[in-house]
Amino acid sequence: MWHESSLFTRAVRRRRDPVAVQALRSTAAAVISYVIALRLSSEPAPLTAPLTALLVVQVTLYSTLTTGIRRVNSVVAGVLIAIGFSALVGLTWWSLGLIILASLIVGHLVRVDEFVPEVAISAMLVLGVTRVADTAWDRVLETLIGAAVGLLTNLLFAPPVWVGPAGEAITDLAGRMRTLLRHMGEHPAGPNGVEDAVARLHEARRLDNDIAHVDGALRQAEDSLRLNPRVREGLLFRLVLRTGLDTLEICAVVLRVACRTLTDLAKIRDEDPLFPPPLSHALREVFDHLAVAVDSFAGLITAQVSANAEEAEARLARELATARSSRDRLAGLLLEQVRAHPAQWQLHGALLADIDRVLDELGVEKRSERLMEELDRHSRARRERHPRMARLRGPLTPS
Structure with missing residues (x-):
């Protein structure tokens, strides 16, 4: 069967x-x-x-x-x-x-x-x-x-709408980012620590090729939504996917920078553990929550049914709230680490700033703000291309 x-x-x-x-x-x-x-x-x-x-x-x-x-x-x-x-x-x-x-x-x-x-x-x-x-x-x-x-x-014979393959490509990209985040939470000591940090950095760099592949699939989906009689709200679908991919692309860049920071820390510590056990555990916890949050974000922007979208948004909000709580505990432990190793305060601060940036980009408010900005930009561009149509619609628009 x-x-x-x-x-x-x-x-x-x-x-x-x-x-x-x-x-x-x-x-x-x-x-x-x-x-x-x-x-x-x-x-x-x-x-x-x-x-x-x-x-x-x-x-x-x-x-x-x-x-x-x-x-x-x-x-x-x-x-x-x-x-x-x-x-x-x-x-x-x-x-x-x-x-x-x-x-x-x-x-x-x-x-x-x-x-x-x-x-x-x-x-x-x-x-x-x-x-x-x-x-x-x-x-x-x-x-x-x-x-x-x-x-x-x-x-x-109306062609198919290629939103599904584009959504699958975005989900696959989020899956690879989730795997990278879980790997970033592992910090073995000794010579292998540097090798593993370099491997994570190469893994983060490979996300650029994955993003290019997703961008191609998304462009095909955007074309399939234009002038298609099957789709009533093609512009909204296009903007949701496009702004979602932009967010993941920004997160991928930030993760690559964070991997660079972890690599530099591993080279400095050499044979010593990268972080003491409490700090290492807190960092792993933050990255684990970020991994789930990235996965939830992908589910949110690819959801086709409103009920699924609401469930994905609620899950994302819960995971980000938990991740922020873990981040606050991590900040206190990093402060103690900076006091013990003041020469490395820039790297520790950069790592915390990268985590904050990912949390901010994945936020529900940030996503809504970016989507509204894109909708306004498209509305302005449409009015500029068709000024007469905009003037005709003006008096008909209720105040």
């Missing part, structure tokens, strides 16, 4: 995999566009239509729309350049160089971004045939067919 459930879970995940979804959608759009182009174009093999559909269809509706518009612009610009050159010169080595140069310049002028080479490719393909005018307009027609089919594919 468990085996069947595991197979079913893997099958569902595979079905929702972006690569599989992209392959099925692109294949269907390419075949449909080729069948339509066979009926409407005079070309015996109108492969431009399926090629355009293949390149236009993306995982998200937003990227499909933007990509389709840029690709149509690039092909039409290349065709028009080829028609102009064909009326003046034939195909020679110098005319080929001129048309490539002109196409690349025009591609930047019409702002087709990554499809600038497509302008030159379209111009060369059209210029290389004998019936330039007929072939040119057939190519434009096939491009429009492929782009239209690609757009309709995502309009009729």
